[in-house]
Amino acid sequence: MIVSPYQLVAEALNCDPASLNAGSGLNRHPDWDSMGHLNVMLALERLYGIEINDQSIVRFGAMAEIIAHHSGMTGNGG
Template sequence: MKRLCSLVAETLGIDANAVGPKTGPGNPPKWDSLAHIQLVAVIEETYGVQMSTEEIVNLQCVSDIATLLQEKGASID
């Protein structure tokens, strides 16, 4: 999950140490609705997956993203 946390941090422009499994929209404040869509685009490109609108809306934290990526067969580390 370290790679995923680093990707989230880089996309949001925050310190990687500030990102953990429970990090999600609104925490940190830079993770707003626009950042959420940007993050989804980066994750889809990086991991070679496609997310449905329902999946995107249901992502509440980094742990949810990791679970979804694993369900889609992507290696998160």
């Protein structure tokens, strides 16, 4: 089952997917604080097998990067 990046992040943050956009990210969304980012990273690790390290924590701090990664994995951006 392919999960959209918006659905993945919304579930991790326990928020409405409609509240997210490509500009959402760490400290740029009411629910995406440091603890929310940890939940996002854990969800990315589970779904995509992303290793959690200093580089990935910074890279995936923005919805646009998560969308780009998803697109590269599935050929589908949304």
